[in-house]
Amino acid sequence: MHDVIVIGGGVIGLSIARELASSKSVLLLDRGPTGQGTSHAAAGMLTPLSEADDQGPFFQLCRTSLAMYDRFVEELQQESSLDVAYSKEGLLSLASSEESAATLLRRYEWQHQAGFEVELLPPGEVRKMEPLVTVPVIHALFMPGERSVAPRRLLNAIRESCFVRGVEIRTGVHVDAVSPNTVHFGHMTMQAAAIVIASGVWSAELNGLNPRIPLSPRKGQILSLAMAPGAFRRMIRWGHSYLVPRPTGELIVGATNEDAGFDSSVTPAGLGRLLMDAQAISSYLGSYPIVETWTGLRPATPDELPILGSAAIHGVYYATGHYRNGVLLAPITATIVADLIEGHKPRVDLEPYSPSRFESN
Ligand SMILES: Cc1cc2nc3c(=O)[nH]c(=O)nc-3n(C[C@H](O)[C@H](O)[C@H](O)COP(=O)(O)OP(=O)(O)OC[C@H]3O[C@@H](n4cnc5c(N)ncnc54)[C@H](O)[C@@H]3O)c2cc1C
Numbered sequence: 582m583h584d585v586i587v588i589g590g591g592v593i594g595l596s597i598a599r600e601l602a603s604s605k606s607v608l609l610l611d612r613g614p615t616g617q618g619t620s621h622a623a624a625g626m627l628t629p630l631s632e633a634d635d636q637g638p639f640f641q642l643c644r645t646s647l648a649m650y651d652r653f654v655e656e657l658q659q660e661s662s663l664d665v666a667y668s669k670e671g672l673l674s675l676a677s678s679e680e681s682a683a684t685l686l687r688r689y690e691w692q693h694q695a696g697f698e699v700e701l702l703p704p705g706e707v708r709k710m711e712p713l714v715t716v717p718v719i720h721a722l723f724m725p726g727e728r729s730v731a732p733r734r735l736l737n738a739i740r741e742s743c744f745v746r747g748v749e750i751r752t753g754v755h756v757d758a759v760s761p762n763t764v765h766f767g768h769m770t771m772q773a774a775a776i777v778i779a780s781g782v783w784s785a786e787l788n789g790l791n792p793r794i795p796l797s798p799r800k801g802q803i804l805s806l807a808m809a810p811g812a813f814r815r816m817i818r819w820g821h822s823y824l825v826p827r828p829t830g831e832l833i834v835g836a837t838n839e840d841a842g843f844d845s846s847v848t849p850a851g852l853g854r855l856l857m858d859a860q861a862i863s864s865y866l867g868s869y870p871i872v873e874t875w876t877g878l879r880p881a882t883p884d885e886l887p888i889l890g891s892a893a894i895h896g897v898y899y900a901t902g903h904y905r906n907g908v909l910l911a912p913i914t915a916t917i918v919a920d921l922i923e924g925h926k927p928r929v930d931l932e933p934y935s936p937s938r939f940e941s942n
């Protein structure tokens with residue numbers, strides 16, 4: 582019998598299994614191969630500042646997790662000998678309409694006053710920093726502390742690190758239900774002192790959950806272009822779209838956010854919008870080859886916050902609902918869940934993420 586069973590081998594489940602492996606025997610179960618769920622689709626932006634309008638608890642959670650990334654990546658690269666394409670080049674946020682310029686200015690004012698790393702750039706500076714940007718800009722912010730990682734490489738590195746730390750991973754196991762200290766699949770059951778539900782957008786499908794958790798898929802279409810290494814150095818946000826350059830030259834263009842159930846098709850409307858936005862940001866982009874198009878289903882809760890904490894079932898914990906930020910939040914989620922299971926007080930107030938917050942009184 583293992584101390585801990587983690588259900589789900591995405592960025593969240595793998596990170597939790599890895600974190601706990603130094604003190605517990607851990608078994609991770611996935612119905613498919615690990616790392617092929619939503620995490621496989623992510624852009625890998627680690628960017629809490631660029632969309633933040635206040636310093637609420639969720640912003641603090643994201644900032645805390647980002648602050649853990651240097652060490653997370655260093656350990657992962659050491660333990661796995663894999664490069665996760667961690668970039669510290671920062672992010673440019675560009676506004677071309679009066680409305681988005683006003684939003685950018687508001688963000689700049691509070692973030693600058695609060696002492697965060699954010700610079701208001703003269704519009705001409707943008708072309709100096711990123712010569713391929715052609716969109717006319719009213720205001721531009723540079724956030725040098727925003728980072729990115731290549732999620733597929735990250736998943737491989739976390740999986741390798743899990744093996745190095747002694748996590749047992751069983752794939753092809755579709756868990757049907759949970760009950761006190763028990764997981765059920767087919768006619769089989771397995772027991773553990775702690776069971777962690779980290780099955781992403783599919784978590785709510787497990788039978789026996791208490792409390793039940795409202796999760797819905799938010800579809801994201803996304804694509805990549807083949808460019809020369811260094812063509813873009815920094816991430817760029819413009820309107821609802823973004824560009825994320827990889828060190829190899831691959832340029833990620835993302836992403837839609839659609840209420841389309843569990844449909845994961847790539848559509849002309851979705852790709853069309855991304856391609857139009859990409860070419861608006863840089864008129865050069867129209868002539869580069871499309872490498873890949875894909876989709877992922879973000880696990881969203883009604884308040885768009887994750888679900889972290891104990892279930893009302895003995896020995897069962899939730900770590901799901903990470904919506905648009907699962908890659909960013911993986912390190913802090915792993916330590917929170919490890920704290921809970923090891924009986925320590927979690928280092929973050931978990932009230933906003935309580936699994937029972939959706940129950941009506
Ligand atoms: C287009 C797009 C772009 C994104 N960009 C970013 C970004 O830039 N930065 C960021 O931080 N986040 C981003 N996200 C969000 C991020 O991808 C998710 O929050 C994160 O991947 C959720 O991870 P997870 O481990 O919870 O889920 P998943 O990666 O989906 O993993 C869940 C795993 O559970 C397994 N599973 C499911 N049901 C069962 C079962 N019954 N039994 C056994 N196994 C089961 C699945 O096979 C899967 O492997 C993006 C998402 C999308 C779609």
